[in-house]
Amino acid sequence: MLIEIKDLRKDYLLGHVTVSALRGINLNIEQNEYLAIMGPSGSGKSTLMNILGCLDTPSDGQYLFDDVDVKSLNDDELSAIRNKKIGFIFQTFNLLPKADAIHNVELPLIYAGIDKHERKSMAEIALKRVGLGDRLYHKPSEMSGGQRQRVAIARALVNNPEIILADEPTGNLDSKTGEEIMGIFNDLHKEGNTIILITHENDIAEHSNRIIHLFDGLISTDRKN
DSSP states (O other): EEEEEEEEEEEEEEEEEEEEEEEEEEEOOTTTTTEEEEEEESSSHHHHHHHTTSSSSEEEEEEETTTGGGGGHHHHHHHHHHHTEEEETTTTTTOOOSOHHHHHHHHHHHHHTTHHHHHHHHHHHHHHHHTTTTTTTTGGGGSSSSHHHHHHHHHHHOOOSEEEEESSSSSSOHHHHHHHHHHHHHHHHHHTOEEEESSOOHHHHHHHEEEEETTTTEEEEEEEE
């Protein structure tokens, strides 16, 4: 099992009030699953995503990633997991505006300490994989929204992570471009990648093989697609 979550809880202290964002989540995710997580605002989607991505830790319960209890890891160990095992894709792309595509994609490799020439080669391969072999030296301002999201996907792929974690990846795109991006995710899944998708759009979630709905910090439905 790639991910095992047992009675996961997350509380936040807002002033003198404790807010429970997650109230006892139980969830298993296997290698090569394609999972969509849905739910209204305030349902706990973002909190669960942050915990899955090792950007936050639970208040209680257990999160096992590759049989390792995430709560037992220190900041450096969590950072290493984020860099090497999880590829992040965001709604707003999060690209460096003054850097070209190849330098944006190289970023995780720099943090991983990979040699300059190897970095460039790996970044080129990742960009060609998402259909941007002719845009290696274009900056974000010289690309469309769909192309920028492809750069972000290439950056997420470049370290060959175990999980691709995508937060509303089509939220800033028109419907046609969104479908093109989902086509890339479908191909990545066929190639063996584990994909966890956070979305509020039903048509986007339908690309996945399993859909989970959150409501008030709990899983309300979990169905195969």
